[in-house]
Amino acid sequence: MSTTKAEDVTPSPFTNDEMRERLRELPPSAKLVAKVLEDDEPLSQGQLADLSLLPDRTVRYALNRLEETDLVDSRYSFRDARKQVYYLTA
Template identity: 45%
Template sequence: MLMEHTLRVNGDEVWHDNSDGIIVSTPIGSSAYSMSAGGPVLFQDSAVFEIISVNSLDVTRRPIIVSNKSSIEIDDISARLHCEAILDGLDRYKVNKTVECTQFFPPAKIIRLKKDSTAISALAKKVHLAEELLSMPPSSKLLLKTLEYEGALTQKDLANKTLLPDRTVRLALSHLLKKGYVKKKVSIRDARQKIYEISRIE
């Protein structure tokens, strides 16, 4: 489903586009979804926002960088189904026609617990993770992708959804647990059941 929209920065129209969506990212968020959508990684002390039209029908469309003092307006939003504004992949808000983005004051204070928690170190970790994923057995990749889309599942649920043999699922889960990509916990509904979910990769 494509979303038609008009992007304005400080009141000036930048583009009118049809795409899967639009990402507005801070420097800290630039090494996450925006990077996978083709955006650059920004140094965390950069006073900018990054704007990316996701899978635009216009093949010449490129990400843009604007000052974080800019007023970003995504207007004239229309699609066959309703559109949502998603904040950090967690909070979802239904939108009708317009979304406005500005820097919030006062700024949030973030405590950095690790010395290497920079955009460059984050990028290096993602490259290393991508290399590991490429060498992963196909069954493990399938389970990881299933957990990503479906959320926490039991071993039986994984076998049913992937149509893999129970033994293959068991071995793939063992591999993912050993690598730290998946974690196992007791089901709240049934203490006899173990459920599996994707771990946060540090």
């Protein structure tokens, strides 16, 4: 039987009131991309498009909006330095 301590569970960034308030003003595509990043991060733009079922162009727009509100940041991938991966900052 497995037991999980409360401190072992990572709290969801969406429980943060400030993050929820900033997300409220964003388009639905940005909210979906943020939710996908909550579950699996860091992810490339292509991976986000695959997981969210959104077109590449829509994912790019969503990422730009999330970066403008400082909810998402990016870095170069450790696996492939030609790609950028995105992650939640909250």
